[in-house]
Amino acid sequence: MRRKRWGGDEGSATVWAVFAAMALCTVFAVVIAMAQVVVARHRAGGAADLAALAAADHALRGATAACGSARRVAAAQDAQLVRCAVRGDIADVTARARTGPFASDIRARAGPSAEEGRSVEPIPEPGGTAR
Structure with a gap:
């Protein structure tokens, strides 16, 4: 006869x-959710940067043409253009990318540099002077 023990650790x-x-x-x-957040952020950032560059490239054709170009570029990056504003030759856009249940909105600006047309002084070498 087998005896049953109480308080044992069977199982x-x-x-x-x-x-x-x-x-x-x-x-x-949790790791997969964090990865989806990072992917959404990077996709939105890349799409916003490229859309801003496209809009700035077409800014002289007018805001409608510039924002249309930005919209097409964002769509090619699997993102959505949320906002587009063109003032002069500077484009300011916001793109949204979704990955899973997460979405990320990123804003980007593009246009000519403020230093365009001005001479730039050389950077001095370490331990020396600029020529």
Whole structure:
């Protein structure tokens, strides 16, 4: 006859294995969610930069043409153009990219540099003077 012990640890390995599997699944879910956030942010940033450059390139044709070009570039990057403003030859756009349930809005500006047309002084070399 087999005696039944109370308070033994029969089957406890199964319980520990289930808890360990649940913990690992939770960690993996958090890592995947963080990766989706980073991917959405980078896609939105790239799309906003390229759309701003496209809009600034077409700024002389008018705001409608510039924003249309920016919209096409953002769509090619699998993003949506949320806002587009062209003032003179400077374009200011906001692009939105989605990855999974996460979306990221990034703003970018493009146009000629403020130093355009002015001579730039050379940067002095370390330990020496500029020529």
